[in-house]
Amino acid sequence: MSEALQKLDTHIADSLSSKIQESKIALNELTIEVLPENLIEVSTFLRDDAVCGFEQLMDVCGVDYLTYGESEWDTSGSSFARGVKREFSFDESEVNESDKEFEGKRFAVVIHLLSIKNNHRIRLKTYCEDNEFPVVDSVTEIWNSANWFEREAFDLFGIMFNGHPDLRRILTDYGFSGHPFRKDFPLIGQVEMRYDEEQKRVVYEPVSIEPRILVPRIIRDDQRFSAATEVEE
């Protein structure tokens, strides 16, 4: 399996060398990274080329790298402080400030492809250039199944897909504001809903519950399993 992937990797690299940012085989999966402007060209190649033959798009997934590698509990020191993050705010301007501290590309779009003809998979990854207004080209024309997956990524992450025929929200409520899967969107949400007896209608109010973390997020230095996975390759 791995050898076949290696071959596929070299084939793609030979054919599209300048368009591929990076390619990597890990855990028996091939990931190639492209710039957003090359996405359409690379995608078309992957679908139409006989060796690749990725006729089916399995998944489009947005990823927000805002808090990547952040842990809530310091394992190197000896502090027993509970590192719960409570500094969230309903005020949008404050949220944006923490945004600005982030350097690098925040949003990525990950596409999983499957070739039924050749029985292999590939992962296509592209990072959006602008963190404030992430845009990538839509691949709906190449694989029609991308339609809803891109709508989902737009809904949950606010990633815009250029050329999408119908970029509406899909999973969240009618009239929802914000993009809930962004890392700066609190897990408990922004608003809560109840029926108001006096107004005789459903009203939205800021959430009244406190965010809490039961198990802190911990990143351990000793990655005892990473060695095992490297041997497998």
Place this chain on the structure above:
Amino acid sequence: MPEIRNFTLNFGPAHPAAHGVLRLVLEMDGEVIQRADPHVGLLHRGTEKLAESKPYNQSIGYMDRLDYVSMMCNEHGYVLALEKMLGIEAPIRAQYIRTMFDEITRILNHLLWIGAHALDVGAMTMFLYAFREREDLMDVYEAVSGARLHATYYRPGGVYRDLPDTMPLHEKSRWYSDADIERLNQTRSGSVLDFIEDFTNRFPGCVDEYETLLTDNRIWKQRLVDIGIVSPERALQLGLTGAMLRGSGIEWDLRKKQPYAMYDQVDFDIPVGVNGDSYDRYLVRIEEMRQSNKIIKQCVDWLRVNPGSVIHHDHKITPPNREAMKGDMEALIHHFKLATEGYCLPEGEAYAAIEHPKGEFGCYIVSDGANKPYRLKIRAPGFAHMSAMDELTKGHMLADVVTIIGTMDIVFGEVDR
């Protein structure tokens, strides 16, 4: 007065044939559908976001609640992704147990599908027949995990526990006479494997019964034949998987093509349709039930003669047994660490897919080395199927929409996540 031609109809979200909470906005010309716009998300719970705030093991239970009629298959997709990143493999007995339960789950799913599908189309009896068999399989779920639906039975590195030696028995109540109890308990006197074997012996007869009711039934055929035809090319373009793809004549089954668990060790066939219409998909799923039954039988035979461990021995990932915890300090610490912190996955990303009863169910995990996923993406087959709704229903009559929803085997737990 101007002639009003197009008419917009709201189908659902409380329509019984909407299979839960589908709101379908149909633009119609008379009784013919011009455009279908499904509004999904009414059951959106943010499973993926919730998983980001929990240690890996605590999200296994959420997987059951995605597609709540094929619970263990969802778990399987998730634990496979975890195992891939951890670089561990479950013991062989656990793999056989998983294979067996995946197939039990497949039958459970297809039974509910055929019951609901037939009910939508107008055949009441099927629903009652299907639930008769479902009851037995849910008892098996209960025997191994304690829960009839949301089992949370799979773990990264194996399954929660070995198959028990006894089946729970029916007890006397005011609804059952002694004779009833004796009849109900007849097959339950042995172990769980005995009960499952007994089931596999009578299940083909049950499928024959379903087929007698439906396969040559004139009304059933009038409602299903040539409804919702998908060509193989379009099926690929639309991202259809599972029976939706095989109904169109493409022989693709992850159990055969990219085998996981013990599927390369068991003997079974992949049924494929010809016309790609609802009737072909019905035939494919019926045959899948027979094939699943065959796989279960093989697994039972293997499990009978091969005792062994059912969970990985590394206690950094799986808890030590209760007895050891009481006496052994190290076991206690392992348990404490697992319960309070969990385990950390190495940094990286992985995608694992399984052949879920509805299609390809995949889990994509991005880890930054923490004890919680950085991002978990669930690729639910129903989501892609639902997005094909517009194309499948275009040009059909309103009554055919019900057939098409039925043939897609939609469950909103996984579509909305």
